[in-house]
Amino acid sequence: MRDDPTRLAEQVSTVLRHLVLLLRRTVAGQPVTSQQYAVLGSLEHGPRRMTELAEEHAVQLPTMTVQINRLEDAGLVARGSDPADARVRTVELTGEGRDRLLAVRRARIAHLSQELAALTDDERATLAAALPVLAKLGSNPR
Amino acid sequence: MRDDPTRLAEQVSTVLRHLVLLLRRTVAGQPVTSQQYAVLGSLEHGPRRMTELAEEHAVQLPTMTVQINRLEDAGLVARGSDPADARVRTVELTGEGRDRLLAVRRARIAHLSQELAALTDDERATLAAALPVLAKLGSNPR
DNA sequence: GGGGAATATTAGCCAGACTAAGTTAGTTGG
């Protein structure tokens, strides 16, 4: 029999695959893709610069450029400039972008709430307790 | 203030996004992509048919066809036929495919173990307790 | 003011997802 950390890692690995599928279903059919939704979410509290967005979403700058291009074409975000540094482009939500973000968030939360409603109180408590741990896992700088 | 289930759903949503990034890092640089690894894993216990694989991975058949084509080109899987029904194609691991699967699994588990090692015993216990709940979440038939 | 660093974009590639359409093989009912 294996040592405990390895077994736990295997179980986590299995569950992670499961959750990816859950997440996929959660966003299926929404008017924005899961990536677009994530980017809109980053803009909720004001304009951000391209490098910030790329870092936050763990993608290369050119990838973010393309995503922002699409969102701009769709009228959901607008590019601006930083008066202090002409190299940087800022990105912010348009009114329509904010509306869309909130609508998708509502749908998404509703879907997840439904899944959570199928659990017992104990299960929900167990899950809630584990969330900070999971968040810590993901943000480990390795 | 919002009701509790909604808040929990929001937190779960946030953590899920986080975990997707973790998972991405876990397979980065491996000799197979995360999808290919997942498909190889489905073949571990014997041949499967295309429809089974597509369903299991929640993708359309054509998507699976393309993936299997690539794995076949790479020599990791082999297509076969069902003697009882000439319409179905079976897919199974080659020796090389099995080797690759095990190697990637080891690397992946090692990576996750490292993340888990950074946690306290309590945190690991909390996480372990929540895994069955998370698995239940993901498999909810909605 | 010239050279290197920082910020972004463009271009070109590949994986992975989808739908629509085509092929081949089984199934069924008149």
Next chain:
DNA sequence: CCAACTAACTTAGTCTGGCTAATATTCCCC
């Protein structure tokens, strides 16, 4: 028993989303 339907796959075409390499621009510093 054969014609029509259904099932299992594959092919073709399109889209998103990721990457690297190359190119502008602008800033900063010596």
